[in-house]
Amino acid sequence: MSAEQVVEHVTCLGCGCACDDIAPLVRQNRIVEARNACPLGRAWFGDGTVPQEARVGAHTVSLEAALTHAATILTQARRPLVYLAAELSCETQRAAVGIADRLRAVLDSATSEIAAAVLAAQRRGRVAATLGELRQRADLVVFWGVDPAERYPRYTSRYAVAPGGLQAPIRTVVAVDVGGHRGPGDADARVIISADVEVDALGVMRAIARGHALPDVPALRPAVELARRMMQARYVALVHDAEPDGTPADPDRAEGLIALAQALNGPTRCALSTLRAGGNRSGADAVVTWQTGFPCAVDFGRGYPSYRPHDGAAALVARREIDATLVIGLPGSVPESVARGLASVATVAIGPFASAAAFEPAVAVDTGVAGIHEGGMAFRMDDVPLPLRPSVAGPPAAAVVVGELATRLVSP
Amino acid sequence: MMRAERLRITGGTVYDPANGVASVVGDVCIEDGKVVTELPTGAPRLDASGMIVMPGGVDIHSHIAGSSVNHGRQLQPEEHAVDPVPAPRLDDPDGEGGQPTRSGTGGTIPSTFTTGYRYAGLGYTTAMEAAVAPLFARHAHAELDDTPIIDAGLFALLGNDEYLFRQIAAGEGARARDYAAWVLRAAGAYAIKVVNPGGVELWKRGAPPRNVTGLDDPVGSTAVTPRRILETLTNAGNELGLPHPVHIHCNALGQPGNAATTLETMQTLAGRRAHFTHLQFHSYGGGRDKGWQSGAKDVIEYVNAHPEVSVDVGQVMFGPATTLTADAPVGYLLHASSGRKWVNVDVELETGCGIVPYVYKEKAAVAALQWAVGLELFLLATDPWRVVLSTDHPNGGSFLSYPELIRLLMDRAYRDEQIKRVNAKLLKGSALADGLAREYTLNEIAIITRAGPARLLGLTEKGHLGPGADADVTIYAQGGDAATMFATPRYVLKGGTLVVEEGQLRRAPAGRRLAVRPEYDDAVLPDLKRYFDQYASVSFENYPCAGSV
Numbered sequence: 032m033s034a035e036q037v038v039e040h041v042t043c044l045g046c047g048c049a050c051d052d053i054a055p056l057v058r059q060n061r062i063v064e065a066r067n068a069c070p071l072g073r074a075w076f077g078d079g080t081v082p083q084e085a086r087v088g089a090h091t092v093s094l095e096a097a098l099t100h101a102a103t104i105l106t107q108a109r110r111p112l113v114y115l116a117a118e119l120s121c122e123t124q125r126a127a128v129g130i131a132d133r134l135r136a137v138l139d140s141a142t143s144e145i146a147a148a149v150l151a152a153q154r155r156g157r158v159a160a161t162l163g164e165l166r167q168r169a170d171l172v173v174f175w176g177v178d179p180a181e182r183y184p185r186y187t188s189r190y191a192v193a194p195g196g197l198q199a200p201i202r203t204v205v206a207v208d209v210g211g212h213r214g215p216g217d218a219d220a221r222v223i224i225s226a227d228v229e230v231d232a233l234g235v236m237r238a239i240a241r242g243h244a245l246p247d248v249p250a251l252r253p254a255v256e257l258a259r260r261m262m263q264a265r266y267v268a269l270v271h272d273a274e275p276d277g278t279p280a281d282p283d284r285a286e287g288l289i290a291l292a293q294a295l296n297g298p299t300r301c302a303l304s305t306l307r308a309g310g311n312r313s314g315a316d317a318v319v320t321w322q323t324g325f326p327c328a329v330d331f332g333r334g335y336p337s338y339r340p341h342d343g344a345a346a347l348v349a350r351r352e353i354d355a356t357l358v359i360g361l362p363g364s365v366p367e368s369v370a371r372g373l374a375s376v377a378t379v380a381i382g383p384f385a386s387a388a389a390f391e392p393a394v395a396v397d398t399g400v401a402g403i404h405e406g407g408m409a410f411r412m413d414d415v416p417l418p419l420r421p422s423v424a425g426p427p428a429a430a431v432v433v434g435e436l437a438t439r440l441v442s443p
Numbered sequence: 444m445m446r447a448e449r450l451r452i453t454g455g456t457v458y459d460p461a462n463g464v465a466s467v468v469g470d471v472c473i474e475d476g477k478v479v480t481e482l483p484t485g486a487p488r489l490d491a492s493g494m495i496v497m498p499g500g501v502d503i504h505s506h507i508a509g510s511s512v513n514h515g516r517q518l519q520p521e522e523h524a525v526d527p528v529p530a531p532r533l534d535d536p537d538g539e540g541g542q543p544t545r546s547g548t549g550g551t552i553p554s555t556f557t558t559g560y561r562y563a564g565l566g567y568t569t570a571m572e573a574a575v576a577p578l579f580a581r582h583a584h585a586e587l588d589d590t591p592i593i594d595a596g597l598f599a600l601l602g603n604d605e606y607l608f609r610q611i612a613a614g615e616g617a618r619a620r621d622y623a624a625w626v627l628r629a630a631g632a633y634a635i636k637v638v639n640p641g642g643v644e645l646w647k648r649g650a651p652p653r654n655v656t657g658l659d660d661p662v663g664s665t666a667v668t669p670r671r672i673l674e675t676l677t678n679a680g681n682e683l684g685l686p687h688p689v690h691i692h693c694n695a696l697g698q699p700g701n702a703a704t705t706l707e708t709m710q711t712l713a714g715r716r717a718h719f720t721h722l723q724f725h726s727y728g729g730g731r732d733k734g735w736q737s738g739a740k741d742v743i744e745y746v747n748a749h750p751e752v753s754v755d756v757g758q759v760m761f762g763p764a765t766t767l768t769a770d771a772p773v774g775y776l777l778h779a780s781s782g783r784k785w786v787n788v789d790v791e792l793e794t795g796c797g798i799v800p801y802v803y804k805e806k807a808a809v810a811a812l813q814w815a816v817g818l819e820l821f822l823l824a825t826d827p828w829r830v831v832l833s834t835d836h837p838n839g840g841s842f843l844s845y846p847e848l849i850r851l852l853m854d855r856a857y858r859d860e861q862i863k864r865v866n867a868k869l870l871k872g873s874a875l876a877d878g879l880a881r882e883y884t885l886n887e888i889a890i891i892t893r894a895g896p897a898r899l900l901g902l903t904e905k906g907h908l909g910p911g912a913d914a915d916v917t918i919y920a921q922g923g924d925a926a927t928m929f930a931t932p933r934y935v936l937k938g939g940t941l942v943v944e945e946g947q948l949r950r951a952p953a954g955r956r957l958a959v960r961p962e963y964d965d966a967v968l969p970d971l972k973r974y975f976d977q978y979a980s981v982s983f984e985n986y987p988c989a990g991s992v
Contacts, residue, residue, distance in 0.1 A: 152518070153517070156778075156786040156787075160788065160790075160791075163792065163978070163981070164792075198648060265649035293785065296787070297779070300647070321554060322556065323554055324547065324548035325517075334530065334546060336548055338520050414510060
């Protein structure tokens with residue numbers, strides 16, 4: 032590719048918005064400009080340069096040799112872990128779960144970082160909508176302790192605020208500041224709720240939506256007023272960040288948001304919009320669910336999937352129960368709680384920048400990044416599946432490398 | 444024996460209703476995955492003496508793959524935890540379709556691999572995923588790629604989509620047809636599915652009435668009504684010459700008195716081919732202030748008298764189920780009345796999704812009525828080719844309950860025993876309570892579980908054992924009751940590959956995808972692109988599944 036070329040309708044996985052209108056300008060297999068992308072997206076695309084190495088220890092080897100060595104490590108392990116990191120297509124995730132099944136391994140992903148929210152949704156269910164539905168219908172958008180401008184830059188311009196909707200030509204935006212987590216600065220109204228009463232506030236709002244009369248508590252008055260305002264709207268988008276600052280989700284908060292959104296569907300309509308980071312994290316939940324019945328933290332040790340949401344990768348690595356790990360995806364996206372234990376375990380890393388992994392894998396195979404060098408499918412934060420369109424050539428595709436590894440694994 | 448190039452199934456008692464063969468002892472010859480008339484002597488043989496030979500089962504309506512199914516799966520870790528499924532051990536893992544088998548979990552919504560294995564283990568070799576939002580079709584195909592053995596297609600949800608409404612309001616029937624054809628191709632779908640036409644849109648609009656109450660309620664514009672939506676899509680399906688006509692989930696599902704709506708819908712479309720799905724959920728008498736009773740008799744009498752109408756029953760079976768529907772307002776009502784956990788997903792400009800786990804209890808009056816209404820529809824039907832078996836899996840119960848349902852149809856003494864066990868409060872005056880003597884024959888069972896659904900779907904190479912048919916064959920050992928016989932086939936062949944042997948899964952080849960590619964006038968595309976650019980949150984170019992348009 033020496034001539035200049037623009038690749039159209041490319042999906043960006045820089046955050047969970049998964050904007051699919053990006054048009055990278057490519058010259059000599061380098062991305063010169065990621066047109067239409069936000070700053071986060073431009074950083075995600077970069078110039079498309081990634082390392083292309085296969086290594087055993089410090090030595091560069093052939094891909095064949097690396098995979099053979101990797102297969103030896105994994106098949107000899109007593110208690111292997113397969114970890115799905117970010118930046119993978121669903122096709123690679125599907126193959127990776129197959130490897131975990133075959134190895135009778137523990138399987139986990141970044142989804143466990145939001146396990147509290149996942150478990151709350153398993154207890155209660157959830158009310159959701161695709162982002163286009165919020166755009167067309169929401170006449171009231173409530174940002175609960177989040178300003179999407181920071182981590183989801185185009186959320187408001189593409190989805191829930193700026194474009195007029197078919198059923199909501201005019202809409203009102205309410206920012207809810209919860210402690211230090213502030214809503215958007217340019218909202219039409221602002222509600223301030225102190226962090227220590229957040230869960231109470233959600234409970235009171237739910238009670239009001241369900242028609243209960245409550246004693247007056249001064250600290251909760253702003254929440255009461257907001258609940259009344261939400262009940263007056265025709266369709267409420269309640270927006271929260273599932274992964275604020277990488278801090279684990281508070282289980283009571285997660286459940287409170289779901290319960291409030293559900294209760295509002297009595298007097299009006301409401302959908303909870305859950306903001307999530309990029310790299311096809313939502314795809315991992317979906318794939319692991321359809322192949323095993325559970326969204327994350329699955330133990331194949333008994334020869335079938337068991338769900339261990341409170342005892343996933345981080346806990347097992349910390350207890351040194353794991354004797355070999357296969358990390359598939361971008362090593363830098365592995366949460367610190369898991370990564371810190373990997374240096375002392377024989378680890379195989381397959382994914383973009385695997386050779387640069389801080390935990391010094393025993394075997395590293397660099398692959399391309401899904402959506403930049405590889406095609407396939409990825410999920411937007413609202414579970415809308417989108418095609419990935421590669422814009423530059425890169426190292427061997429992760430889906431191919433993982434498939435090659437699978438053929439080298441014999442059943443235990 | 445891996446995949447035999449040639450195989451003669453000898454000495455079985457063959458039921459092949461599509462070819463007029465009922466209980467005839469004979470051979471079935473297979474070559475290169477197809478049924479053939481004859482084979483050279485010396486071809487390998489499978490002795491089926493004393494056994495029953497039928498085409499592989501065909502499920503016309505099931506929910507097994509895609510976004511809403513997966514939300515239902517994720518919602519219920521508790522049912523998966525108690526039904527673990529180790530990877531089946533194949534006798535020849537490196538042979539035909541030599542992918543290693545996969546473990547999984549069961550329950551009312553099994554994991555994908557387990558779904559494929561369990562369907563095959565039941566003697567079913569084809570299934571239709573009956574409700575896929577076109578926006579989510581890519582996801583449904585990925586799940587079907589992970590669902591082995593069975594051939595599968597999906598139905599694309601239309602009838603609550605803004606672009607269609609605009610064409611109806613503008614009187615653009617031809618453009619509506621072109622649009623439907625384009626959506627079918629974009630989604631890689633097999634048929635058009637309509638769910639609660641107009642009602643899902645009103646639920647999403649937020650202001651009362653949050654559903655339609657009759658066929659002439661306006662949906663935004665007075666020019667757009669459930670009746671107009673039904674007529675437009677039924678005509679589109681027939682004018683496009685689709686192998687399966689429009690597949691209709693009527694308005695007012697699950698409401699007392701809805702038989703009147705169902706009959707009015709059928710009358711509206713009189714003379715036009717249309718398929719009415721899970722009819723049981725739409726055949727209740729009584730009314731909002733009058734309570735519940737059976738309306739099965741009136742509805743099935745209409746069906747019996749109108750050869751252009753076909754239905755599947757959507758039987759309710761006692762035990763756990765998951766209600767899982769694009770009819771999102773129904774999901775809300777179930778949640779509000781039961782207090783059970785609930786998923787709702789509004790899908791932009793297309794459809795909705797509602798999920799509530801459920802248990803049908805014998806001692807619950809409404810559940811018992813639903814059970815009875817389904818049986819009445821079966822037992823009062825005069826043409827089994829047009830009244831076929833389904834439980835609307837997993838809505839009325841799991842597909843694993845089909846054998847039990849078959850026994851209820853075939854065995855009056857058993858059925859009468861079961862009737863005594865259920866809450867009879869709402870059964871007074873129903874045909875079932877008054878006594879229905881009919882017992883289905885094996886040939887009729889072969890019609891409602893394979894020959895009939897295949898014919899209604901227009902699958903000319905499925906559901907029969909004549910020359911040119913796909914070599915999908917199920918062989919049952921006789922003895923014991925009908926439920927046992929149908930639950931555990933002795934042999935199952937899929938495309939000539941022996942997938943079940945001696946009741947054990949032996950091979951797990953990949954299934955094929957069934958899809959239509961109707962022609963449409965390209966002139967619709969610029970208008971569609973403008974619409975997408977203005978209203979959709981995904982690019983027009985990224986909407987179709989790879990290579991489908």
